[in-house]
Amino acid sequence: MDDPIMKHNVPDTEWFDRSSLRRMLRTYSLVYIKPDVGRKGNGIIRVKRLRAEEFEISYKQTTSLRSRDKVYSAIKELLNPDKEYIIQQGIDLATYRHRPFDVRVVLQKPLGKWRTTLMCAKLAPRRSSVVTNVSKGAKDYNLYRLLKGTDQRLNRSEIIRNLIDVSKQIAQILGSHFPLKILGLDMGIDKRGNIWFIEANTKPDCQGLKKIDRRLYRKYLRAKKIMRNG
Structure with missing residues (x-):
């Protein structure tokens, strides 16, 4: 977020x-509240403004409506008191x-x-899905093929x-601060084709x-072998 160029790709x-x-x-x-440290999409809350004073709060498989003055208290009830959260x-x-x-x-x-060695799309199971994690029912797709059939012309x-x-560029920035050899980046593409950096995983599960x-x-696998032997 401090980088003058990359900050435009960070929500x-x-x-x-x-x-x-x-x-x-x-x-x-639309905003998301998520644990600062977490995995597999656990603990993520979505808040969507429906009207000036009405908001939809989605968590796991449940959705509720709250007025503006009740949103904060409703969210607090869903949070783990032992964790820190970002919005x-x-x-x-x-x-x-x-x-x-x-x-x-x-x-x-x-x-x-x-080096960029793997890329895939993660497609949510439903139109209303809160997250696109495979552990929450999303499916991995070949990115090149999926981009041929998007609902938007991209x-x-x-x-x-x-x-x-x-x-x-994100890997270089993070690699200058941490001793990293592999990164799994979750990237978003919005309906206009803009690229967004959502989060980084330092131990990405690539088997699937x-x-x-x-x-x-x-x-x-070739890159993994070089790093292991190096």
Whole structure:
């Protein structure tokens, strides 16, 4: 977020409290509250503004309506008191067959240089799904094929090029602060084709991607072998 170029690819993000919730809901019609440390989409809450004073709160498989002055207390009831949470601008994700999807980009660092070795789309199971995690019912798809059939008219080659470029820049920034050799980046594509950085995973599970794109998976295994032997 401090990088003058990459900050434009990061959704507005703050620590969650009453004042940040108030500001975010004034600014955006959709926000997410998520644990600062978490996995598999657990604990994520979506808040959507329906009207000026009415909000929809979605958590797991439940949805409830709250007035503006009751939103904060309703969210607090869902939070784990032992965790810290962030609040993040919601992205109006592109859709395939009316279901939202995001993209997992895996980068590895053999021979001291970041390489993009795996990419796949994660398609939510329902139009109303809160998250696109495979552990919550989403399905991995070949990204190149899925981009051919999106509900929005998107420039596939431009999106792939931008995804790779933005992902490598993110890896370089994070790699300058942490001793990383592999990263799994969750990237969003909005309905206009803009690229967004949602979150980073330092231990991405890549086994399920073997069937999605065998050519890319071989590239991933080669990089993994170089890093192991190096």
